Amino acid sequence: MRRDRRPHALAWWLWGVGLATAALRTTNPILLVGLGTIALVVGWACRSPAPWGHSVGVFLRLGLIVIALRVLLQLVFGERLPGHVLFTLPSVPLPSWAAGVSIGGPVTVEAILTALVGGLRLAVVLVAFGTVNAVASPRELLRSLPAMLHEVAVAITVGFCFVPEVMNAMARVREARRLRGRPTSGLAGWRGTAVPVLEDALERSGQLAASMGARGFGRAGVPRAPWIRRAGLACSVCGVIGVVVGTYGILAGGRSVPLPGVLCVLGAVLLWAGLAAGHRRSTRTRYRPQPFALRSWVTACSGWLPVVTFALVTASGSHAISWTPYPLTWPGVPAMALVGILLAAAPLVLVDQSTPTVRRQAKASREPVRA
Amino acid sequence: MIRGLRPLVGLLGAAAIIAALPGAAPAAAAASQLVAVVIDFGPGGPAPLVKCVDVSGQGQVTDLTVVNEALRDAGDEQAGLCSNGLVYSLNAYPASGIDVCSDSSDLAYWAFFDGTSSGWSYSNSGPAFQLATPQTTIGWRYEPAGGATAPTEVADPAAQCPVAASVTPTTAPSAAPIAGSTTQTTQAGGGVALEHGVTTTTSEVPTKASTEKASAHEPEAARPPHGAVLAHPSSSAGGSGGSAVPTIIALGSFVLIAGGTAYVVRRRRAT
Numbered sequence: 001m002r003r004d005r006r007p008h009a010l011a012w013w014l015w016g017v018g019l020a021t022a023a024l025r026t027t028n029p030i031l032l033v034g035l036g037t038i039a040l041v042v043g044w045a046c047r048s049p050a051p052w053g054h055s056v057g058v059f060l061r062l063g064l065i066v067i068a069l070r071v072l073l074q075l076v077f078g079e080r081l082p083g084h085v086l087f088t089l090p091s092v093p094l095p096s097w098a099a100g101v102s103i104g105g106p107v108t109v110e111a112i113l114t115a116l117v118g119g120l121r122l123a124v125v126l127v128a129f130g131t132v133n134a135v136a137s138p139r140e141l142l143r144s145l146p147a148m149l150h151e152v153a154v155a156i157t158v159g160f161c162f163v164p165e166v167m168n169a170m171a172r173v174r175e176a177r178r179l180r181g182r183p184t185s186g187l188a189g190w191r192g193t194a195v196p197v198l199e200d201a202l203e204r205s206g207q208l209a210a211s212m213g214a215r216g217f218g219r220a221g222v223p224r225a226p227w228i229r230r231a232g233l234a235c236s237v238c239g240v241i242g243v244v245v246g247t248y249g250i251l252a253g254g255r256s257v258p259l260p261g262v263l264c265v266l267g268a269v270l271l272w273a274g275l276a277a278g279h280r281r282s283t284r285t286r287y288r289p290q291p292f293a294l295r296s297w298v299t300a301c302s303g304w305l306p307v308v309t310f311a312l313v314t315a316s317g318s319h320a321i322s323w324t325p326y327p328l329t330w331p332g333v334p335a336m337a338l339v340g341i342l343l344a345a346a347p348l349v350l351v352d353q354s355t356p357t358v359r360r361q362a363k364a365s366r367e368p369v370r371a
Numbered sequence: 372m373i374r375g376l377r378p379l380v381g382l383l384g385a386a387a388i389i390a391a392l393p394g395a396a397p398a399a400a401a402a403s404q405l406v407a408v409v410i411d412f413g414p415g416g417p418a419p420l421v422k423c424v425d426v427s428g429q430g431q432v433t434d435l436t437v438v439n440e441a442l443r444d445a446g447d448e449q450a451g452l453c454s455n456g457l458v459y460s461l462n463a464y465p466a467s468g469i470d471v472c473s474d475s476s477d478l479a480y481w482a483f484f485d486g487t488s489s490g491w492s493y494s495n496s497g498p499a500f501q502l503a504t505p506q507t508t509i510g511w512r513y514e515p516a517g518g519a520t521a522p523t524e525v526a527d528p529a530a531q532c533p534v535a536a537s538v539t540p541t542t543a544p545s546a547a548p549i550a551g552s553t554t555q556t557t558q559a560g561g562g563v564a565l566e567h568g569v570t571t572t573t574s575e576v577p578t579k580a581s582t583e584k585a586s587a588h589e590p591e592a593a594r595p596p597h598g599a600v601l602a603h604p605s606s607s608a609g610g611s612g613g614s615a616v617p618t619i620i621a622l623g624s625f626v627l628i629a630g631g632t633a634y635v636v637r638r639r640r641a642t
C-alpha cells in the first residue's frame with residue numbers, strides 16, 4: 001500500500017514535460033514566472049529523500065546563470081532597437097555589413113526585458129527538469145519501462161540516471177575535497193569539482209547499465225521471423241519521424257506542421273507497434289510492479305493543463321500568451337491560463353510530502369547508492 | 372501605467388524638449404525636412420496610408436522613430452515588434468498580430484523599401500538601423516505570402532508631400548506646439564489647423580478609385596499635407612495597453628501558493 005503514496009515516475013516525467021512545453025509556448029513573463037514558481041514549489045515540497053532530491057536547487061542556479069548570461073550578452077552585443085534608454089555603454093563602431101550586431105551602445109528597457117524573458121523561458125525548462133529529477137526515482141522509471149525497450153536499456157539508463165548520478169557524484173567529490181582541505185565553493189571549488197563529477201557520473205550511469213545487463217536486461221531472447229522484424233523496424237523508424245516532427249510542430253506553433261498533435265499520437269502508436277513487433281520475445285517477471293493509479297493520472301494530466309489552457313486562450317482570439325516589450329505595456333494575464341498554471345500544482349495536494357520517515361531516510365541514503 | 376510613470380528619456384524626450392521651445396518647431400519646419408511614410412497594406416488590405424513627418428531639428432533619428440511617429444499620428448501606438456525585432460504589425464494590421472512571431476512557417480511580413488524620386492528600392496537594413504533622410508520616402512508593403520513587391524504608391528517624396536514645393540513657413544507663431552500631436556497648426560497653406568485624420572488615405576495609384584484620384588490631383592498646393600511633426604511630448608496613446616492589475620493579481624496568487632505550501636510543508640515536516 002505504501003507504494004502508491006507517490007505518483008508513478010512516468011507520471012512525474014509527463015508532468016515535467018508538460019510544464020516545459022508550456023514554457024516554450026509562451027513569451028508572457030507573468031505566465032513564465034507562474035510556471036517556474038509552480039515547478040519550484042512542487043520540487044521543493046515533493047522532493048525525494050534520496051541525494052538527487054537536491055537537483056531542484058542545482059537547476060535553479062543553472063537557470064539563474066542562463067538568465068544573467070542572456071542579459072549580459074544583450075547588453076553588450078544585442079540589437080539596438082529604439083526604446084526607452086536606461087544608460088549608454090561605450091560602443092565600438094562596426095562596418096555596415098555587421099548590421100544587427102553591435103558592441104556597446106544605448107541600453108533600453110525593452111532590450112533588457114526581451115533578454116530577461118528569453119532567459120526565463122530556458123530557466124523554467126531547466127527548473128522543470130530539475131524538479132522531475134528531484135521527485136521521480138530514476139530506478140522506478142527504468143523498472144516500469146515496457147519489456148520491448150529492454151534491448152535499448154543501456155542507452156536509456158545512461159540518459160535517465162545521468163542527473164541523479166551527477167548529484168551523487170557532486171556530494172562525494174565535495175566531501176572528498178573537504179576532507180583534504182581543498183576549497184569546495186567558488187571558482188576554485190568548481191575547477192576542481194567539475195571534471196571528476198562529470199567523469200564519475202557518466203561512469204556510474206554506465207555501471208548501472210552494465211549491471212542491468214548482467215541481470216538480464218537486453219538479453220537476447222527468442223528471435224522473431226525476419227519479415228516481422230523488418231516490418232517492426234520500418235514501423236518504428238516511421239514512428240520516430242512522426243513523433244519528432246509532431247513534437248516540433250507542437251513547440252514551434254502556428255501552421256508549420258499540419259495537425260501536430262495527431263501526428264505525434266500516430267507516431268507514438270507506430271513506434272509502439274514497431275517495437276512490440278521487432279523485439280526479441282523474452283519472458284521476464286516484474287518484481288512488485290508499481291501501479292499507474294489515479295494519483296499518477298492526475299499528476300500527469302495536471303502538468304499538461306497549462307498547455308491546454310494556453311491553446312484555448314489562443315483559440316479564443318486573444319494574443320495574451322505572446323508578449324513583446326514593443327510597445328512597452330503590461331502583459332495581459334488571461335484568467336484561464338492563470339487557472340491552468342495554478343492547477344498544475346495539483347501534485348502538492350496528492351503527494352504526502354512529509355512524514356518523519358522521509359527525514360530519517362534522507363540521512364540514511366546519503367551514502368552512495370549502488371545498483 | 373508604466374507609460375505614465377517613467378521619465379522621458381532618449382530621443383523622443385529630446386524631441387519633446389526641442390518642440391517645446393517656443394517658436395522652434397514652426398520656424399524650423401522647412402519644407403526640405405519632410406520624410407514621407409507610405410504604408411501599403413498589400414492585397415486585400417485597406418487603402419494605403421501616407422504620412423509626412425517633419426524631422427527638422429531632430430538631429431539623427433532612425434527610420435523606425437519616424438514610422439512610429441507617423442503611426443501615432445494615424446492612431447496606432449507604434450510598430451509592433453517581435454522580441455527578435457521583426458515588425459509584425461503596422462497600424463494594427465494584420466489582425467493576426469503578435470501570433471505571427473511564434474509561427475516560423477508563416478511567410479507573411481512587412482517588406483521595407485527606400486523611396487526616392489527615381490523609385491523604390493528594397494532596403495537591405497532594418498528601419499531601426501537606418502537614419503531618416505529628409506526628402507526620401509519610407510515604404511512598407513505587407514506581403515502575405517513572402518515576396519517583395521514595391522508599394523503601389525508613388526515613391527517620389529515630393530509627390531507624397533507636396534508641401535515641399537508649395538508652402539513657405541508661416542510667420543504666425545504656433546500657440547501650442549505641445550498640443551500639436553494630433554493637429555498640425557503651422558505648415559498648411561494659410562495656417563489652417565488640420566485634423567490629420569482627414570488626409571491619410573489618398574490614392575495615388577492610377578488603377579485605384581479614379582474619383583478619389585481626381586480630387587487628389589486638384590491643385591497640388593491646395594492638397595493638405597498628411598502631416599506629423601516629430602515632436603511627441605509623450606505617447607498620446609498612453610491609455611492603450613494592459614493595466615498592471617492582472618499582473619499584480621497573478622503574481623499575488625503565485626506568492627500565495629508558494630507561501631502556503633512552504634508553511635504547510637514545514638509544519639508537517641516538523642511534527
